[in-house]
Amino acid sequence: MRLTSRITPRLTSRITPRLTSRITPRLTSRITPRLTSRTALRLLTPVALAVLLAATTGGGSASAQPTTSTPAFDSLTQQSHTDWMASLPDSTGLGALSVPGTHDTLAIHGGLAPWAYEAQEDHGDSAATLTAQLDAGIRAIDIRVRVVNSGTAFAIHHTDVYQNANFDDVLTHAQAFLTAHPGETVLMDLHGECDADTTEGGSGTSSIGHCADDPASTTAADRMRILQSYIARYPGLFYAPTVTGTSTAAMPTLGQVRGHIVLTSFTGPLGEVYPGYGLSQLTGANAGSYVENDWTQCTTATKWGEAQSNIAAAGADTTGAMFTTYLSANCSPFGGGPADVAGGYLWQTGVNQLALNYLTGSGSSSRTGVVLMDYPGYALIDAILNRDGAAG
Incomplete structure (x- = not known):
């Protein structure tokens, strides 16, 4: 997500040190809880809002976690599905599954603009939120990393906002879960x-909605080298054919990947696919025909129409291909944020509810493929898993 696509260089160039210095403690104290609601903040002038956004480069303590929930939205942990894959045959093709997942999996912090950055229920830092998701049945995760520590490690980010977690946290929590539930895969x-x-x-410098790696001269080869260092430190955790660095993997069966992380793809900041990693079907020239990710479409009925078409394509497919559908979108700072799109805002029904209505109604597809969600609710997770006939 690139929040600055709506904050032009001309606008940001006007945010000078002199202007920033005018935001005094007295002014800040007037930004009451009522004013910092999503609706009120959108009434700020573009320059004032951009100055507030400039403070979002750290995790911060502000939060825009939703205060209401429904069976489709923001109720992740009301049911547990720790072993749902274990009941499925080993011969099941991974692409034939219906898999609930999370978009921007660890995006739980957002500084002074949390409504623009937060996309998931906050169940704790250091990837404790990941464990909560896995326990609830989530099996597809979307991990965004920044190179840190002089080119030696990955930190988890949502654009320029650090999410109080590092890649070691992700792998440690995933490994613990898979050790306790060896019939599963992630x-x-x-x-x-x-x-x-x-x-x-x-x-080469971080700005609103854009982070720079450490060092800012980091290349694709550097990111691949860092990933290989993690693979070496966590032997056997990844499904080996997806992390060779020299070739991609055919679509495996569930029996082949139980107890492992399957790296579906490894991409760079501009979406470039890094060769030698992931699944062949999702990294080849035709990969886009299996993925729906219109993340700037925040009219929820339109967004859901696009998502529904891809889910229907997954249900009609007979080749075993893995379709991936994102229910998420974000038009902040001047439109709906992740919680708005997922849960509904103004007169619009949330995409999560529209998806639940479809999956529990008549005429829906026999399988969904991978469905990546913001703020998923327990009933929406259940509705996806029901396509697998899974228990646990």
């Missing part, structure tokens, strides 16, 4: 989040 999409690097055509 699908991971790994994405380099920072597009401000000099090698990507950026300024």
Whole structure:
């Protein structure tokens, strides 16, 4: 997500040190809880809002976690599905499954603009939120990383906001879960989040909605080298054919990947696919025909129409291909944020509820493929799992 696509360079250039200095403690104290609601903040002038957004480069203590929930939205942990894959035959093709997942899996912090950055229920830092998701039945995760510590490690980010978790946290929690539940697998999409690097055509400096790696000269080869260092430190955790660095993997069966993380793809800040990683079907030239991810479409009925078409395509497919559908979208700071789109806002029904209505109604597809969600509710997770006939 690139929040600055709506904050132009001309606008951000006007946010000078002199202007920033005018936001005094007295002014800040007037930003009451009522004013900092999503509706009120949208009434700020573009310059004032951009200055507030500039403070979002750290995790911060502000939160826009929803205060209401429904069976489709923001009720992740009301049911547990720790072993649902264990009941399925080993011969089941991974692409034939209906898999609930989370978009921007660990996006639980957002500084002073949390409504624009937070996309998941907050169940704790250091990837404790991931364990909560896995316990609830989530099996597809979307991990966004920034290179840190002088090019030696990955930290978890949502654009320029650190999410109080590192890649070691992700792998440690995933490994603990898979050890306790060896019949399961976890699908991971790994994405380099920072597009401000000099090698990507950026300024080399973090700005609103854009992070720079450490160092800002980080290259694709550097990111692949760092991933290989993690693979070496967690032997056997990844399904080996997806992390060779030299070739991609055919679609495996569930029996082949139980107890492992399957790296579905590894992409760079501009979406470039890193060769030698992931599943062949999702990293080849035709990969886009299996994925729906219109993340800037925040009219929920339109967004759901796009998602429904891809889910229907998954249900009609007879080749065993893995279809991936994102229910998520984000038009902040001047439109709906992740919680708005997922849960509903103004006169619009949330995409999560529209998906639940479809999956529990007549005429819906026999399988969904992978469905990545913001703020998933327990009933929506159940509705996806019901397509697998899974228990546990």
